[in-house]
Amino acid sequence: MSTENEGTAVPPAPSAPPVPVDAPAAPAPQGPYGQDAQGQAAHGEGAHGEGAPGGAGHPGASSSAPDPSWPPPPPPATPSYGDGGAGGSYGDGGAGYGAGGWGSSYQQPAPKPGRGRGGLVVAILAAALVAGGLGGGLGYTLAKNNDESSGSTTVSASTSGGDLKRDPGTVAGVAAKALPSTVTIEAESNSGEGGTGTGFVFDKQGHIVTNNHVVAGAVDGGKLTATFPSGKKYDAEVVGHAQGYDVAVIKLKDAPSDLKPLTLGDSDKVAVGDATIAIGAPFGLSDTVTTGIISAKNRPVASSDGSGSQASYMSALQTDASINPGNSGGPLLDAQGNVIGINSAIQSTGNGGFGTGQSGSIGLGFAIPINQAEYVAQELIKTGKPVYAKIGASVSLDDSSNGAQITDQGAGGAAPVEPGGPAAKAGLKPGDVITKLDDRVIDSGPTLIGEIWTHKPGDKVTITYERGGKQQTVDVTLGSRTGDN
Numbered sequence: 262m263s264t265e266n267e268g269t270a271v272p273p274a275p276s277a278p279p280v281p282v283d284a285p286a287a288p289a290p291q292g293p294y295g296q297d298a299q300g301q302a303a304h305g306e307g308a309h310g311e312g313a314p315g316g317a318g319h320p321g322a323s324s325s326a327p328d329p330s331w332p333p334p335p336p337p338a339t340p341s342y343g344d345g346g347a348g349g350s351y352g353d354g355g356a357g358y359g360a361g362g363w364g365s366s367y368q369q370p371a372p373k374p375g376r377g378r379g380g381l382v383v384a385i386l387a388a389a390l391v392a393g394g395l396g397g398g399l400g401y402t403l404a405k406n407n408d409e410s411s412g413s414t415t416v417s418a419s420t421s422g423g424d425l426k427r428d429p430g431t432v433a434g435v436a437a438k439a440l441p442s443t444v445t446i447e448a449e450s451n452s453g454e455g456g457t458g459t460g461f462v463f464d465k466q467g468h469i470v471t472n473n474h475v476v477a478g479a480v481d482g483g484k485l486t487a488t489f490p491s492g493k494k495y496d497a498e499v500v501g502h503a504q505g506y507d508v509a510v511i512k513l514k515d516a517p518s519d520l521k522p523l524t525l526g527d528s529d530k531v532a533v534g535d536a537t538i539a540i541g542a543p544f545g546l547s548d549t550v551t552t553g554i555i556s557a558k559n560r561p562v563a564s565s566d567g568s569g570s571q572a573s574y575m576s577a578l579q580t581d582a583s584i585n586p587g588n589s590g591g592p593l594l595d596a597q598g599n600v601i602g603i604n605s606a607i608q609s610t611g612n613g614g615f616g617t618g619q620s621g622s623i624g625l626g627f628a629i630p631i632n633q634a635e636y637v638a639q640e641l642i643k644t645g646k647p648v649y650a651k652i653g654a655s656v657s658l659d660d661s662s663n664g665a666q667i668t669d670q671g672a673g674g675a676a677p678v679e680p681g682g683p684a685a686k687a688g689l690k691p692g693d694v695i696t697k698l699d700d701r702v703i704d705s706g707p708t709l710i711g712e713i714w715t716h717k718p719g720d721k722v723t724i725t726y727e728r729g730g731k732q733q734t735v736d737v738t739l740g741s742r743t744g745d746n
Contacts, residue, residue, distance in 0.1 A: 435538055435598040436550045442523045443540050443591060444487040445547040446471055446497075446511070450478035459541040459591030460487060460511065461523050461600065463638060467516025470638050471590030472605050473502045473509040473573070474564070485511055490548045493517075501641030504745045505649055506714065507564060507573035507605055508629065508637040509590075523592055526599030528578065528630035531555055536596040537580045539604055539626070541588030553582030553624070559701060561708040562627045564606050576701075576711040577627035578602045584626035593628040602628030633715050650716045650739040652724075653682025654689055656706040664694040664727070665709040687737045689726065696732075697725035713739065 427433040442462040446469075449455035458475030462468075469487055476499055479485045485497040495513040502509035535555045543549050557579040564573045580593060584604050593602035608625040640648050655671040655678075667684070669691045671677040677691045678684050689695075695703050698712045699722055716722060718741030725734045 429598075430596065432538060432550070432552055435594060435596070436540070439523060439538075439540060439592065439594060439598055440490050440548055440550070442521050443548070444469060444489055445542045446475055446590065447486045447488070448476045448479040449484040451482050454478060455484075457542050457545050457587050458589045459587065459604070461540075461590075461592045462520050463510065464522050465518075465520050467513035467520060468500065468638075468642060469497065469511045469513065470603065470634065471509050471511065472603065473504050473507045474605075475590045476502065476509050476511060477504070487511070487513060488547065501645040501647070502745075503637050503641060503647030505573055506629070506633070506637045506647060507575065508603065508634050508641070508647075510638050510641045523594075524599045525631050525635055526595050526597075526601045528601045528632045531558065531578060531595070531601050531630075533557060537582045537601070538594040538596070538598075539580070539582040539584055539588060539591060540594070541584070541591035541604060543583070543585035543587045543622075545587055549588075551583040553580050553626075555579070556581050556625075559712075560627060561705070561711045562606055563707050563711075574707060574710040574714055575605065575627070575629050575633075576708075576715050577605070578630055580626045580628060581624040582626060583622045583624070585622050588626075600631050602631050603634050604628050630715070636717060644743075646744045648718060649742045650713050650718045650720065651682075651742050652684045652689075652713060652737055653679030653740055654684035656695070656709060658706045662704045664696040665703050665706040666694045667691050683737050683740045687724070687735045689724070689735070689737075690728070692728065694727045695724055696727060697723075699723050 427437060429435070429438070439461075444460050444462070446458045446460050447455060448458065455478070456475070458471055460469040460471035460475070463470045476485060480499050480502060485499065486494050487497045488494040495515065497511045497513050500510045500512050533555050537553050537555055539551045539553070541549055555578060560577045560579045562575050562577045564575075578593065578601065580602075582593070584607050588604045589606075591604045592600045593604050595601050604626060606627040607622055608627075609621060609623055637647055640646070655668045655675075656665040657668050659666075667689060668677045671679075678689060695709055697703055698709065701712050703709050703712065713722075716739055718739055721736055721738050723734055724737050725732060727733075
């Protein structure tokens, strides 16, 4: 992942990639959520031009263009920023990677049987009980002992905790309202491998929004269940999944009539420093609530579905709310309880606790902005297939902070700029280096992918690029591609 410094110069991509919330970053019962993709992206930002999901190519092949096939070939064993795979931008259906891709080299551990990409359930939890004070809202009365000579005093609470009224604006108030509309998802593939993730009620018809990597294993005939905090469990089925966006929609079978969808906020209006509340099932501990703030916006994050075959991209909200494997797909709320994002990935420095070998939170969590996720979810409910925006150009995925360069060769020998596509119509050519999309600084191909995918097909964007040492700008109307394949 490459990170932007809110406005000005953008540093090179960090060497240590984040891992998916629900996948380990090192050898563990469940393999890391993806690999680092390297090399070039086919046709501009994903499949068909703006970062369509793709897979990695072969190390040492940075000079070659990506494979046009879709889905792309499995990436090398090098995790990338996010949930692993730094896939690359894709052009019309394929993406490829070369050596020295977006992030440093990491050896991908082989997944163990019986664990899925959705997260691991803790088998044994060794917890230390820590005494702590209960803060906020408790009134205390100080009663002096009648025996003045002793100097002794006692302190007692005016009411018991259970009798206190939690105001709607408090964390407790937000959690009390949101928890009944979140679910713990258990996904199991045909082979018996499974994992745990989170989702939240999207509408009264029983649709639940979550991450693609949480349910990917159960897409083809697997088993899905969703359990509410009340203990009620429902069978579910996948309505649609968008691997590139890492968003999926499932639907409860025999859904209850009293479902209460969570209110969706406006992620475009979120500000750095805003309070956040995350709900999920970290390490299988369902209905866990954590708090933090928005640490940054527009963080480019690449991840994979856990199988290592394809990559996902997001221009993420960064939060320091504690997020761990099992939180994937859960809501990131603002202080009013509105959903502003879907918790999807973390960056971790090493293996995590509870004997699972999975990476844990170090305060670097990433969420898909809800404005993007809402659009994707609505498309999935309507047609079952995702729709991606594209520019129709192949860009390099080299680890660079200079911009996204249009390659000299496209996937499988195809034209680097799609004939008649958006980029071609705007006059973009091989060798052009895209440095900005609207007011967003573009430091690499993956960053361009994530930014384009925050838009819808038909949107008009302004691209700033360099050609022959001179800076130029051009308006581009984004095209579209339907489906992940």
